[in-house]
Amino acid sequence: MKRARTALLAVPLALLVPTVAVASSNNQVEISATPQPVEVVPLPCFPSGKLTLGMTNTGRKPTVADMRITGDSSLTLSRHQFSSYLPVDQLVKAPLEITVPRGTAPATHNVDLSVGREHLSVPVTIKPVPARDNLLLGEQAVASSTNGDMKLCGGVDGNTDSAQWGASGWHDATKGVFPDTYGVDFVQPTTVSRIVVQTLDSAKYPAAVMGIRDFDVQVRTGSTWTTVGEFRDNVQGLLTVTFAPVAVDAVQLVIHDSNDHGYSRIIELEAYGN
Ligand SMILES: [Ca+2]
Incomplete structure (x- = not known):
């Protein structure tokens, strides 16, 4: 008996060491999330629903931790897991993007974060779609391509500040190859009479x-694209086109060249009605 017990202990202990270390450290990982509540607007490109997840190892030794992320079925989460090596007493962060489909009713749900036995519920407030003068704000952007470092939605996120180019601009992925296109498909015909283009x-x-x-x-009506403005040899940052109001299904830029002959860079594209 004694011999069998020793043998049993000898093997599993060696295997168990890493598991035991992680299990005990789970009690020493603090979970954080900002902001709370996080607000989400049910539009495809609206800048909302951005949560910063954090884990802090309050134990005495570095460890590895896995955060599980779950939420109400009406919420689409950009990740369901956040795993990281955690040095002692250092906040390690990761982004979580939460989106909800167009038409989702205002409500408050939770996103639940857990590491071992630690748990944090973060309230998610689904807001009504705000009144918008800029008809493109937060609507679904469409592009011929998008460079990996940039965001497709960057040109319709409401941020027109070129100083924040990396966070809020768009450019294509086909360096030196033109044309490139960037625009918005409306979900229903929308009356437009002015389009504002802002390049980097x-x-x-x-x-x-x-x-x-x-x-x-x-602008597109049905399947027909109509050119409402043509710019050549442009060196300005902000350009406006005005025309007789027309109900359109889509708006786009067709870019034939850029001043560095490399990429087509847009910080914001806007459209207005009457
Ligand atoms: Ca922008």
Whole structure:
């Protein structure tokens, strides 16, 4: 008996060591999430639903931790797990994006975060769609391509500040190859009479150096694209096209060249009604 017990202990202990270490450290990982509550607007490109997850190892030794992330079925979560090596007493962060389908009714749900036996419920407030003068704000962007470092939604997220280019701009993924297109497909015909184009134009990267140079502004009714503005040899950051109000299904830029002949860079595209 004694011999059998020893043998049993000898093997499982060696196997168990890592498991035991993780299990005990779970009690020493603090979970955090900001902001609370997190607000979500039910539009595909609206800048909302961004949560920063955190884990802090309050134990005495570095460890590895796995956070499980679950939520109400009406919420789409960009990740369901956050795993990281955790040095002692250092906050390790990861982004979580929460989206809800268009038409989702205002409500408050929870996203639940757990690491071992630690648990945190984060309230998620689904807001009504706000009144918008800019008809493109938060609507579904459509592009011929999007560079991996950029976000497709960057050109319709309401941020027109070229100084925040990395976080809020769009450019294509086909360097030196034109044309590129960027625009919005409306979910229903929408009356438009003015389109505002803003290309990259910062102190460091002026439009004359990095902005779009030759481009057409188009609107679509049914399957027909109509050009409402043509720009050639442009060196300005902000350009406006006005025309007789028309109900359209889509708006787009067709970009034929940029001032560096590389990428087509947009910080924001806006459209307005009457
Ligand atoms: Ca933007």
